[in-house]
Every structure is written in structure tokens, then in C-alpha cells.
Amino acid sequence: MRDALLLVAVDPSIGGVLVSGPRGTAKSTAARSLAELLPDGHFVTLPLGASEDRVVGTLDLDEALRGGEVAFSPGLLARANNGVLYVDEVNLLADALVDVVLDAAASGINVVERDGISHSHAARFVLIGTMNPEEGELRPQLLDRFGLMVQLENCFDAEIRQRIVKVRMAFDMDPHALRASYAQEQQRLAQRIREARAMLPGLPFADDVHPTISRLCIEAAVDGMRADLVMMRSARALAALESSEWVTHAHVERVAPFVLRHRRRDGADAPGNDAANESHARSEQSPKDERQSAAESLQANGTANHEDTEADWGYLPPEPVGLSTVKSVIPLSALSAKKR
Template sequence: MAEPFPFSAIVGQDEMKLAILATAIDPRIGGVLVFGDRGTGKSTAVRALAALLPPIRVVVACRYNCDPAEPFAECPDCAASRTSSARSPRSALVPVPVVDLPLGATEDRVVGALDLERALAQGVKAFEPGLLARANRGYLYIDEVNLLEDHLVDLLIDVAASGENVVEREGLSVRHPARFVLVGSGNPEEGELRPQLLDRFGLSVEVKTPQDLDVRVEVVRRRDAFESDPAGFVAQWAKEDARTRRRIVAGRNRLASVEVPDSTRALAARLCTVLGTDGLRGDLTLMRAARALAALEGDAEVGAAHLRRMAAPALRHRLRRNPLDDAGSTVRVERAVADLLGA
């Protein structure tokens, strides 16, 4: 298996990296949408995530990555095993799954289907899990998400909302956990994302081609060094990635104790009101993202500084078009943040 590019070695793209780290601290934020130019490191950052995240504990041989500490969220296989045996299931540590959903994937491949081999050889109706099962407790990555077929968009919306995949076909009726962080990337020039799916992403980041000469040179230098000696380059950045991993673990442990004062909640609500975001999902996502940032940085309380840094990713994709204001959504958010929270 090819070595992924080290997360810590990615030059610039600070907003994208921060958004990914926030979802690693609190997956309830709801995923990350990365829109921007081709060749700006969108997929590189997502693939670097797998090597960065702390491993998870799963039931040995479970096809759904079930957590042995959470029997209430287990799959049909683990439920049957628990019923037939009084012993606790064996567990093991495995890397966090980061699963690619190809644009040409069929619905059967995504949700799962009848295991034809067993059906023909043994006459048994058995379920063959799909990509959603493999992504449980991990990340589901969709490159060119704005080109995804409509029926798969509808399917993902349902599963992302419920955290459960329901398959009823060919005489099968299967339910299994499918809790994953959805990460999508794309180029806005190739088409817009359907509003229903856009709303399911907690954070949206914009990635642009760097214009600073020194940054461009450094990007090319590091990429060239990685391609010349992948193992050596990864080893060179291993210490920095390990430091980031420790920050994630500490942030997760700290998250529940981070306080959110009512004054901060009021600031977030005022910001969303001024921007005219639909519903309350923007308020909730902004607060979760700001709390995750505070936990990541070791702060005991969420303040205006955390809201300021997470406002654009949490809100830019939730704004209605304003015919009287031709400024982009990022500019509108930054303007509102400056007015309410200061520069």
C-alpha cells in the first residue's frame, strides 16, 4: 500500500486542515466539504487523515467496525454472536477507515446487496456489506461530490441523518450502523452541489491556488521530496504527525469539559441571525466547531476568538443568495464577523 503524504507536511491550506481536525475531535460536526481549484491538495489532505488519526477498537472479524464498548449500536452479526455466547467479543485496534466512494459506484456497492456467491453455492440468502458498512466509525470520501448521481445523493442524505443503513431487497431485510464523517471535494466550475446534500456538510472550506511565490516553491519542493523517497519523507514528518495525533487524543478527552457561556451562544445566534441562515443547524454547527477548536487548543471555555475562526467554514454554505449584495458568501461572513466580533 502506498505511503500517504504526511498531514503535517501539507503547506498552507490552514482552513482545510483545521476543519478536518475539528471533525476528528467531534464527528457530530457533520463532515467537511472542500471546494476549490484542481491540484490544490484536497484529496491529499483527506488521504493523509487515515495515517494521522488514533486507531479505533473494533470487534475482531466484524464487517461493520463495531465498537465492543457499545453493544446498543452493534450490527446484526455482533448481535447474533452476543446472543449465542455469554463471553465478551474479542477486540483489536485498527486504523480509522477512510473509504472512497467512486462516482461510478452502483447503489448495491454503496449500500450492500445479496451475496450471490453464497446464494448460488450454498442456497443461503446472505448480506454482502457495501461501502457504507466499511465507513462506519470512520470517513466516507467522495471526490467530485458535485457530480454524484441524484439517487446516491438521496441515499447519503438519509443515512447521514439517521446513522443507520437500511437494506430491503431480494428478500433481505438488514439494518446496520453507518455513522461516518462525510468528506466531499470538488471544483465549483464543474457544477453546484444539491442544496439538500450541501446542508448535510457541517463545514465548508475553500481551497485556492497559492499566489505567494515562496509557498508555491515549498509545495513543489515537498511533493518532489515525497515522490523521490516516500518512506524517508514520511519518517521525516513522523514526529510532527505524532504531536498532532496527541493533540487530537487530548482534545477528544477534553471536549466534554469545555464550557460554552451563554454570552458566546448569544454571539453565535446573533451572527447567524444577521447572516440570515436557514434553520438552526448553522447555530448548532458553529457552536460544535468552536467547542472542538477550543478542545484542540487546550482552552477551557469557548470565546469570541473560537467563533471568529470557525464562522466562515460553518456558515458560508448556508447563506441565501442576496440579489442586492453581489459579494461572495465568504466576504459576507467575514463582514458580519468583523461587525459583531471585531477584527
């Protein structure tokens, strides 16, 4: 998760990070801690109950029709410019709003149009969306538009759990002392991001980068070309973070799991799995085996749907929350204990 957050901090055009995982796995903590590593260091939360006008901003049409200048009231996208836009429980947000946010994250520009009048402004922010898969999934069309995805799991390593608890307890007892102990490491991280952003445009690609990206995306049987572009940008961001002279296939291989996790087609679970081999295996299956597999799948799906229905009975969606200013957060460098 830390690696993925640093990549989008270097190049927000990657399209943001979707962090999926169960409750209590530091999703929100990591998102808040990233903001202070950025030059402007501000953190904007998009609440579930936000209207479209509150997100994109509003235009004063009466003033424009009277011949005056277009009066624009900035929304959350404008406030998040050069900072972090955090969308908690993004899978519960209205699809139309998710679409607008993803458009701005990918282009770096927000365009507001009302009755033939338009206004645009810079909206270059680091997008971080979090979700708990137990509360529902994003539609595939929206899922694909997140640049990177990280899947968190519960930690059952006793040593790591103790390290996590010790860091959190130290922060609760004296947040200023904990932050001071990680101040130098935080400064180094912030400096790495600034230097990486500066060298990003001129970083050359090695000859084997494009073939490696094409191979990995074909093996994953992804839809469209977005995965190729995101993998290219992510590999370049990683190379810049490491002050490399070239973007190499090694950088591509390291970012590929973040790029392909939410885009990989069924049957292409692991790198190197050839879709043609899977198709050949299906062609070798007899009609009887196919009918039996279909029946077993239908029965399993019916059972799962029945269980899901019972588990969701009486479920109430989370209440929308307002914006809040975070005075002090756990430094991102202090979260290294949670990395593995």
C-alpha cells in the first residue's frame, strides 16, 4: 500500500489508488498520512452524501446572462488541487459522482457546464479510494478506471501485530513525540517525491519496456489499452522514485500487480498464464463435463446468493459524514511496519 501511494504521489495522472480490505487495516490512516508529503499538503474528504454541485462546483448563470464574468463557486475537486482527494467507501458512492471524480483524476482538469456556459480549472490531485468488499463491489467500468489497486488482508503474524499496536499506542500517548522521531524519514520521503516529480518528464524507456508491458497485459487478458498506459506511467514513477537513469522491464514487473489486480480476467490469475492454453483446455472438455460443471456452478451460485441474502438482511448503509480537518496524523514512514 505504501508503494502504491508513493507512485500516485509522484504521478497523479496514473489515476489514483483503490485500496480494498477489511475493517481496521489502516486504509484511512495511510491516506491521511500521505497528504503531508505533498508540496501543499492538504487533505480533502468527499463524503457519501455530497451532491454533484458540491463536488464539481457551481456557476452563477444569472451573472453570466447579465453580461458579466462567469462566477464560479469552487467545489471539492478545486479544493483538492495539488493535494489528496480521499473517498472512503467509494463503492457506496453514486456511480455518476465516481465517474466525475475519475475523469478529473485522469485528466487533471475539471469542467463544469451549465446551460451552454462552461468553466474549467485545474484539478490535479492524488485520488485515494477505499472500500470494504463485504459492503459491495464497484461496477467493472468504474473499477477499471482506477489506476492501481491494492488488496489488503488481515494480519495474523503476532510480531507484526505487536509492532502495529506499539506504534499506535505511542501515537495516542504523545503524537508530537512520535512524529518527531520520524521527522527526518518523513522529510526524506517528501524530498524523494519532489525530486521524482522533477525528473519524471525526461526519463527514457529501455527497449524491452514496451514488449514486457504488452506481454503482461495480454497474459492478463485485460480489456482495452488503459492497463498498458497505466503500467507505463507507474513504471516510470517507480524509476523516478529510485533515481534510475532508465525505466526498465524490472520496474514494469514490480508495478504490474498493482495495475492488473482489478483488471485481470478470470482464468488469467498468474503472470505467464496464456489465455490460449485456457481456451485449448476448455475445448478439450467433453459436453458431459461442461453440463456437469454448469450445474455445479449454478448450484454453488444459488447457495451463495441465498447465504448473501441472509447475511445482508437488515443491513443499513453508512451515514454520510462531513469534512473534518486532521490536525495530526501518523507519519507514512511510521507505517512501514504494516507493509508486509
